[in-house]
Amino acid sequence: MSAPLDTARITSLPENAYYIPNFITVDEEERILKKINSVPIPRWTQLSHRRLQTWPSALNKSNTLLAAPLPDWLHEPIISRFKELGCFSDAPHKAPNHVLINEYCPGQGIMPHEDGPAYYPLVATISLAAPIVLDLYEKKVETDTVDAEKEDTGPKYRILQEPRSLLITTGSLYTQYLHGIANTLKDDALTPESICNWSLVGDQQAYKTGAYERQTRVSLTYRDVLKVAKLGNSIKFLNRK
Numbered sequence: 001m002s003a004p005l006d007t008a009r010i011t012s013l014p015e016n017a018y019y020i021p022n023f024i025t026v027d028e029e030e031r032i033l034k035k036i037n038s039v040p041i042p043r044w045t046q047l048s049h050r051r052l053q054t055w056p057s058a059l060n061k062s063n064t065l066l067a068a069p070l071p072d073w074l075h076e077p078i079i080s081r082f083k084e085l086g087c088f089s090d091a092p093h094k095a096p097n098h099v100l101i102n103e104y105c106p107g108q109g110i111m112p113h114e115d116g117p118a119y120y121p122l123v124a125t126i127s128l129a130a131p132i133v134l135d136l137y138e139k140k141v142e143t144d145t146v147d148a149e150k151e152d153t154g155p156k157y158r159i160l161q162e163p164r165s166l167l168i169t170t171g172s173l174y175t176q177y178l179h180g181i182a183n184t185l186k187d188d189a190l191t192p193e194s195i196c197n198w199s200l201v202g203d204q205q206a207y208k209t210g211a212y213e214r215q216t217r218v219s220l221t222y223r224d225v226l227k228v229a230k231l232g233n234s235i236k237f238l239n240r241k
């Protein structure tokens with residue numbers, strides 16, 4: 001990864017994760033939130049524990065994205081800043097081509113999961129509107145019954161994501177760990193020992209009580225989908241069937 005990211009590395013994590021507070025400004029955050037909230041309602045997919053927008057579109061069954069540009073408001077200024085950091089410079093398309101927007105109301109989260117092989121193994125997450133804690137779990141290798149019966153010991157690492165921050169996860173962290181967000185009304189135990197990016201947090205004072213009540217938080221997750229089909233080719237393919 002590039003030199004500008006060296007100082008942003010979360011050194012207590014296996015390779016590799018980077019955290020940058022105030023990656024976007026308050027004005028930029030407000031502008032993006034306005035755009036997110038002004039899309040027609042059918043653009044949202046309502047899931048049991050959160051709402052989701054998928055840009056430019058969802059992948060098909062063979063994990064292929066139909067080529068289409070991202071809207072300007074998801075492009076600028078974020079993708080130019082990714083270019084300055086060089087974070088997608090080794091990805092096949094040299095830039096993200098896909099964004100998921102997740103909205104979590106207080107009490108909502110996302111089950112531990114992995115993002116899988118459809119994407120280049122790097123996720124760049126911008127957090128908007130409120131903080132949230134991302135939990136990382138080692139993938140279980142169930143080689144014998146003892147392992148299978150082991151009690152769930154909770155997350156191995158916790159990352160505090162402040163509003164307007166950027167979190168990049170890649171490498172073994174992408175392939176060997178699951179990530180999730182607890183369905184809770186309050187994130188607590190916010191201490192330097194428990195939060196692995198504590199030294200990089202921009203406003204530590206804001207968390208000095210060691211807890212906060214959840215508020216609605218929105219995330220933008222930028223990824224590079226490996227398989228991309230051009231519309232012309234897709235039509236040819238359909239006609240052949």
Ligand SMILES: O=C(O)CCC(=O)C(=O)O
Pocket residue numbers: 100102110115125134179180219221
């Ligand atoms: O909202 C987040 O920070 C995590 C989203 C996520 O896990 C995903 O989109 O796969």
